[in-house]
Amino acid sequence: MWTFFHKLGSPPWFYSIAGRILQWLLPLTLLLLATGCIWGLLFTAPDFRQGNSYRIMYVHVPAAVVALAGYYVMAIAGAICLIWKMKMAEIAMRATAPVGAFLTLTALVTGAIWGKPTWGTWWVWDARTTSMLILFFLYIGVIALYEAYEDKSIASRAAGILGLVGTVNIPIIYKSVDWWYSLHQPASITFTGGSAIESSMLYPLLLMITAFYSLFASCVLCNMRVSLIKREWRASWVRALVKED
Amino acid sequence: MHPIRRQRLGVVLFVVLFSSLAVGLVMYAMRGNINLFYPPSEVEAGIAPIGKPIRVGGMVEEESFRRNIDSLLVRFVITDFQSSLEVLYEGILPDLFGEGQGVVALGVLDSNGRFIASEVLAKHDENYMPPEVADSLKLSDKTSIGY
Incomplete structure (x- = not known):
């Protein structure tokens, strides 16, 4: 098992294994996204109170869920980077941040679009x-802090610490609707209490959440492969790769 | 585990624990300000300031909604099932506004204990279902779950 972890640290090995995973993960992502969108947007009944505007949840909820989970991925990669100084963890942290930032922005924008007809305000x-806005700034902050340093070993340490401090925000986002009076509704799906969404509407939502996880993984792996090539362009394995093609 | 790495792991745990503690204390100190609105029972208890812009929230009481015939002025009562509060509002209500539905209103409390709202937002609950299911549950116009 430990040899597997050591192999993860090896750029040529990771590059080729990520490529092989992406070969089936990318088509799977597209298939899941297409099925989920068509099912959720065309083949589910309108909501009894919101009508058709509720359908934005098929993008909003998955984006928000994966943005939260992705933050932990980034923070754990940052922690590994701080403790073991693994280059691959640094690359993983950098690869996760823009994807997470984009997902958070998607959740914020779709939420605003849904909020206008439902709540009456953007x-x-x-x-x-x-x-959730703070989460967006945290993702942007990790990217900015990393880019601000010339010396990348200091950069990854600073970004890693910011990422760790930001983990405090994740349970706050999750529990915010229960701890305080808010306009946002409480969670419809909970780990313990089942779902307040009727099952015919719930299944496409669960499918879309799976699709977004798969999309997240694909984007992160693609980003990691690109930064590996950029970092190691002088290495013999990259040259061999170029000659192959 | 190598001692230097163990030390770094300690630092990482320290950072996470103490930043959680710091944020936790800040939120504890600000607990009143993080709430978006006051429920009617807190208004009745005198916790909400009079004459200052605040938000109140609750469920619109059944059969409390009155509309003025020749203006946009509306009057309704919101409740948190402990106490209730009369709200006056002149303007356009959101589509999802209705009796038995949650609302959050921005405005000021006047000295008569009425709330003069300048903005009314509908608070949606967590329940989603097709109209047929709602009909069979007799929920299509009102719901009693949450506010």
Whole structure:
């Protein structure tokens, strides 16, 4: 098992294994996204109160869920980078941040578009929306902090620490609707209490959440492969790769 | 584990624990300000300031909604099932506004204990279902779950 972890640290090995995973992960992502979108947008009944506008949840909820989970991926990669000084962890942290930032922005924008017809306003400073905005700034902050240093070993340490401090925000986002009075509704799906979404609407949502996880993994792996090539362009394995093609 | 790495692991855990503690204390100190609105029972208890812009929230009480005939002025009562509060509002209500539905209103409390709202937002609950299911549950116009 440990040899597997040591191999993870080897750029040529990781590059080729990530390529092989992406070969089936990318088509799977597209298939899941297409199925989920068509099912959710065309073949589910409108909501009894919101009508058709509720369908934005098929993008909003998966984007938000994966943005939260992705933050832990980034923070754990940052921690590994701080403790073991693994180059691959640094690359993983850098690869995760822009994907997470984009997902958070998607959740914020779709939330605003949904909020206008439902609540009557684009934005409100309640606990859920504000903490989600902070998550966006944290992702942007990790990217900015990394880019701000010339010396990349200091850069990854600073970004890693910011990432770790930001983990405090994740349970706050998750519990914000229960701890405080907010405009955002409480969670419809909980780990313990089942779902307040009728099952015919729930299944496409679960499919879309799976699709977004798969999309996240594909994007991160693609990003990591690109930065590996950029970092190691002088190495013999990259030259061999170029000659092959 | 190598001692230097163990030390770094200690630092990482320290950073996470103490930043959580710091944020936790800040939120504990600000607990009143993080709430978006006051429920009617806190208004009745005198916690909400009078004459200052605040938000109140609750469920619109059944059969409390009155509309003025020749203006956009509306009057309704919101409740948190402990106490209730009369709200006056002149303007356009969101589509999802309705009796038995949650609302959050921005405005000021007047000295008569009424709330003069300048903005009314509908608070959606966590329940999603097709109209047929709602009909069979007799929920299509009102729901009593949450606010």
